[in-house]
Amino acid sequence: MTIQIVVTFDLVPERLAPTLAAFQELARHTRREVGALRFDVFRSEAEEHTVVLVEDWADQEAIDLHMKQEYTRAFLAAVDGAFRTPARVHRLAEIGG
Incomplete structure (x- = not known):
């Protein structure tokens, strides 16, 4: 069974444009990872400063490897x-599963 994760971020309005660009760059790299089955970045239509990541990973090892990538560290520095x-x-668990 894969690992599904949803992450929500409340962005500082003054940092919106560069932070959205950093998310796009992170997604571009992450989608190339073998264990990244889904890595999509969304912006809330209801709350313009809210970004939502929807992720699906093959296993915990894939997540751990992702967190060690240089581009992941660069993203974290850029959005500090x-x-x-x-x-x-939100690490998701299927109801009844």
Whole structure:
């Protein structure tokens, strides 16, 4: 069974454009990873400063490898201070599964 994760971010309005660009760059690289089955970045239509990641990973090893990538570290450095609140990470479990 794969690992599905949804992460929401509340962006600082003044950092919106560069942070969205950083998310796009991260997604471009991440989608090339063998264990990344899905890595999509969305912007909320209801809350313009909210970004949502929808991820699907082959296994925990793929996630661990992703977090060690240079482009992931570069993304984290680029968005340092760009969020009004800590990211909300939701690791999903199927109901009844």
